[in-house]
Amino acid sequence: MTSAPSTSRTRPDALLRLLVAGALALALGASTLLPVAGTAAAKEAVTSSSSSYLCTGYDACARAGYGHAGYKERGGTMYWNMYSGHNCTNYVAYRMVQAGMPNVRPWSGSGNAMFWGTSNASKTDRTPEVGAVAWFRAYRSGVSGSAGHVAYVERVVSPTEIIVSEDSWGGDFHWRRYSVAAGTWPDGFVHFVDSTPELANKTLPRVGGTATVGRALTSDRGSWTPRVEGAERQWLVEGRAVEGATGNRFTPRPRDVGKTITLQVTARKAGYEAATVVSQRTAAVRRGRFTTTPPVVTGTPEVGQVLTSTPGTMTPEPGSTRFSWFADGELVEGATGARLVLTEDLEGARVVAGVDGFGRGHVPARTRSVATAPVTAPSVEVVEPARVEGTPQVGEELAVDPGSFAPAQAEVRYRWLRDGARIKGVRGAAATYPVRARDVGAWLSVEVELVRAGYRPTTQLVEVERAVRATPSLEVVATGRAREAVVTLALSAPGVEVPTGQALVTIRGREVPVTVEAGVARVVVAPLKAGERVVRVDFLGSDLIAPVSVEVPVTVLPAG
Structure with missing residues (x-):
């Protein structure tokens, strides 16, 4: 980058500037090894050089969210007697003047970029700060030409990485990332007016909810400019930090009753001094209320019986509880346990169990069970x-x-x-x-x-163990034939209009099943040996008719 001579002179016109750019390249130096032939060539060179470039051109950078601090409109003015327009020294001088320095070069001698660090040695070190001047000696590969280079530090990513905005002689405006790893780390940082900027709080952190024991308060971290990267919370009771209370919620404790609560937020952002603010105070913390479920009474409400009550539930756990019993709304004297023996004087009364809870910082809780049915006399x-x-x-x-x-x-x-x-x-x-x-x-x-x-x-x-069945009457007629017997059944049952069911006809070990339909059945049993035989008929019973058995004799005739 180059500067105008230290004596006052007017800015050369555009033609002279182009001639000077070429003829005095070695004498005055260039911020980058970019061609001077025109803007398009410069942009092309920048775009293809390295991914460390975040944007190129005033408008393109603005669209991408990277500003130029108004230099596009004011770059025609010479600052610190540097050449105006696209020029690293004039741009950085503009930023220094914009930061509050006078438009007078703060040292004598050449204004070329390579001399900024050596001419301001007392202000130059190796520590990057937002607002400092990143300074490069001459002939830094990929960064500076024969006149060195300067840039404005926009962000300190880490001790070894920064983001800058810069302009270049014969080139264009852009934002760029420099790092030790990439070999582009500046030779020094000139601290004219920079000091680590502080974050500005726009709105205080807000505490939401009612300050009540046992009920969580919520919070936000407020709003900041610029946008913060992180915020640390610390809840305070009467201005004193509560150990471990660093989340976005805080639940007042019993010991906090009557005290006020605030939230302290410390915001942080790389390259900025941390800033701490405290929210407005809440109202004095009120006593909490237990969350309860009522007791439940079990047992028979009968004279001589014992009723038992559960304690119900109370959240948080109360410090102490007390049982009581009521008969038709009147306190039962001496009944202070979970069990109540029902005496004769309680007959006819509806009984209710009560459980009261007590705890520090809480309003006493009173719970009541559902009333029992009236107490009755004992049953047989x-x-x-x-x-x-x-x-x-x-x-x-x-x-x-x-x-x-x-x-x-x-x-x-x-x-x-x-x-x-x-x-x-x-x-x-x-x-x-x-x-x-x-x-x-x-x-x-x-x-x-x-x-x-x-x-x-x-x-x-x-x-009774089963449905009623009728007592049947079974008549059996057996007729003998040659080597066979014909058996006829007649079944009747009082109360059953159409008797049906299964029967089993047995002759000398031969069993023949038969179905009784409408009270009758007929079956032929064969072959049988000739002679006197006994016919056994077993009616097996049904849902409506009981079983019954009958035996009758039969003479089986020989064959032929």
């Missing part, structure tokens, strides 16, 4: 259950054994049922029942009720 206790004896078959009689019970003086009452409906015409206290034809196919049962003054009645439902 069944010691041994009742049972039905007998065969559920027409003509048979069923009898009830009432079992045993307490008190033993309880009266026993019976109600006989057919298919769940009370049987009319049967004495209420009858312990026996004669099975009738009308019962065929039905299920019989009996309600056994135990009654005693001062006790609640107890009723047992006792079911």
Whole structure:
């Protein structure tokens, strides 16, 4: 890069500038080894040189989000007496003036880029800072020509990598990445006015929610310029840091009741001084409320029985709890445990269990169970259950054994049922029942009720083990023939209009199955040896008819 002579002079016109660029290349130096023939050639050279270029040209860089700080409009002015236009020294001088320095070169002698570091040795070191001047000596491969090069440090990525904006004599404006690894690290950094910039807070961090014990407060980190890369949070109670409270949420503790809470945010961004701000104070922390589920009472609400209550749940865990019991809303004196024995004076009352919870920093919690049914007198206790004896078959009689019970003086009452409906015409206290034809196919049962003054009645439902079946009548006629017998069956059953089922005819070990349809069946059993034989017929029974067996004699004739 080149500068104008240290004595004041006007800017040469465009033609003179082109001539000077070629004739004085060695004397004044160029920022890059780019052709001077024109902008298009310069752009082409930059584009193809290295991926370290982030953008090229004022407009292209602006579209890509990389600014030129207004140099496009003001580059026609000479700053620090440097040649105007595309020129690394004039661009960087412009940035220094823009940063607050006067438009007077701060040293005497040549303004060529190669002399910036040596002429300002007291301000030059090896530490990159945003706003510093990246300085290169002459003939740095891929960076500077015979006059050296300077650039403006836009961002410090790391101690070994920076991003700059720069212009070049006879070239174009661009943003570029320099690094130690790529061999493009500057020879020094000139610190005229740079100091690590501070991040500016635009809006304070906001704490959301109501400051209440047990309820989480939320937060954001506020807004900053430029945009930050990270932010550290620290929650404060009465201005004091809470150990470990560095997340985006904070739940006030019981010890925080009555105190205010703030959030301290420290924002960070590479190349900037960290900045710390504190949010506005919350209102004083209020006592929290337990989250509860009510107790549940189990047991029979009956005099002499014991009711038991669960404690329910309370979140967070309370420091202590207290049980209490209420009968129709009145406190049961002395009942302070999870169990309550129901005494006679509680008969008729609805009972409720209560659990109260207490904890530091919380409003006491009061929970109540659902009320029980009214407490009743005790019921007659069944010691041994009742049972039905007998065969559920027409003509048979069923009898009830009432079992045993307490008190033993309880009266026993019976109600006989057919298919769940009370049987009319049967004495209420009858312990026996004669099975009738009308019962065929039905299920019989009996309600056994135990009654005693001062006790609640107890009723047992006792079911007969199977449906009622008819008692059949089976007639068998056997006719002997030559080496065979013809057997005819006639089956009838009271209460069954059309008897059906399976039968088995057996003669001297020979078994022949037969189906009874509409009460009759016929079967021929052969071959048989001649002689006197016994015919056994077994009706196997059905859902409606009980089994029955009949034996009759038959004479089997010889053949021929």
